[in-house]
Amino acid sequence: MKKTKSKSRNNRPSKTKVVKLSSRARGRKxxxxxxxxxxxxxxxxxxxxxxLEKLDEAYPAVTCALExxxxxxxxISTILSAQCTDERxxxxxKSVYGKYxxxxxxAYANPRELEQDIRPTGFFRNKTKSILGASKMIxxxxxxxxxxxxxxxxxxxxxxxxxxxVVLGTAFGxxxxxxVDTHVTRLSExxxxxxxxxxxxxxxxxxRVIPQDKWILFSHQLIWHGRRVCQARKPKCTKCPLRGExxxxxxxxxxxxxx
Numbered sequence: 001m002k003k004t005k006s007k008s009r010n011n012r013p014s015k016t017k018v019v020k021l022s023s024r025a026r027g028r029k030x031x032x033x034x035x036x037x038x039x040x041x042x043x044x045x046x047x048x049x050x051x052l053e054k055l056d057e058a059y060p061a062v063t064c065a066l067e068x069x070x071x072x073x074x075x076i077s078t079i080l081s082a083q084c085t086d087e088r089x090x091x092x093x094k095s096v097y098g099k100y101x102x103x104x105x106x107a108y109a110n111p112r113e114l115e116q117d118i119r120p121t122g123f124f125r126n127k128t129k130s131i132l133g134a135s136k137m138i139x140x141x142x143x144x145x146x147x148x149x150x151x152x153x154x155x156x157x158x159x160x161x162x163x164x165x166v167v168l169g170t171a172f173g174x175x176x177x178x179x180v181d182t183h184v185t186r187l188s189e190x191x192x193x194x195x196x197x198x199x200x201x202x203x204x205x206x207x208r209v210i211p212q213d214k215w216i217l218f219s220h221q222l223i224w225h226g227r228r229v230c231q232a233r234k235p236k237c238t239k240c241p242l243r244g245e246x247x248x249x250x251x252x253x254x255x256x257x258x259x
Contacts, residue, residue, distance in 0.1 A: 043193050048209050050245050051191060055221040058241045062220045064170040066090065071146040071171035072103055072138070075156075078163045079130050084121045092120055103144050107135035130158020150176045161200065169216040178206045179219035183226030190230060190248040234259055 065086040068074035073093065081089045096117050100106045106114075115128045134156040138146060146167060147153050153164040162181060168174040178184070180199040184206075188194040194205035210218050229236050237249040237258040252258035 043191075043209050045209070047245050048193070051193075051242060052210070052214060052218070054241045054245065055218070055225065059221045059224050062217070062224045064166060064220060065223070066166075066170075067093065068171075069097075071167060073097055074171050075134065075146055075159075075163070075167050076106065076131060078166045079127060079134070079158045080118060080121045082127070083123055089121055092118060103135045103138045106131055107139045127158070133157030134159060146171070148172055148174065161203065165219070169219065173216070175212050175215040178203050178210065178215050179223070180206070181223060182232075183223045183230075184219065186232060187222050187226050187230055190235075190246060191242065192247050 066074060066077040066081060067090045068077055077089050077093060100109055111128055115124045118124050118127055137156050138144060150164050153159050161177060162179055165177045165179045168176045180203045185202060188202050194202045196202045196205055229240050235252060235258045237243060237253050243249045
């Protein structure tokens with residue numbers, strides 16, 4: 001008889017292992033693949049040019065609404081304007097500036113007395129500290145003259161980019177940036193010139209799309225337009241010269257939030 005060779009274990013066909021999934025695992029969806037969100041391309045240059053042209057037609061020669069006689073008093077008025085209307089600030093200096101005509105007078109003024117003098121502008125204690133500190137630095141470190149550079153102005157107490165841009169642009173004609181106040185913030189969003197909420201980031205967005213020779217005038221134009229037409233609560237969209245270039249106007253009108 002022929003001997004039958006026994007099959008080795010290594011020659012045996014391998015069995016496929018079946019893994020049973022739980023009911024929860026069977027119903028689970030495959031994880032979604034994350035894709036990078038493309039960044040916004042920014043405002044259309046043609047639309048920006050149209051906005052600038054219409055602002056020039058509506059407000060050809062506007063300037064800072066704060067009344068001032070020299071760069072130093074403009075600096076003080078701008079500090080006082082924080083959380084206060086320009087109209088209110090313009091009423092205060094008529095008496096205050098006669099009492100404190102120059103940097104030395106403010107620098108060494110009685111703090112309690114100065115607080116009462118500027119009380120109508122609100123936040124008078126903090127503003128007094130800023131005014132005293134800025135005035136002393138101007139007297140003791142800058143020879144009594146308001147600095148003419150952004151870097152130096154930002155060393156003064158109570159002075160941030162908004163205040164520095166106001167002083168440099170209005171008093172010295174230096175286009176160092178764009179003033180971003182509450183009006184500019186609101187209009188930049190409505191006109192879709194920026195989708196940021198932080199003033200510094202809004203300014204950077206505006207600097208990229210607004211020509212430098214327009215920076216100073218553009219700030220004043222938006223502020224004036226925000227006060228007279230594109231107001232916060234009930235903008236006058238039907239009378240707005242920028243209506244054709246504004247993506248927010250029709251939405252506000254349909255929602256009954258504009259007139």
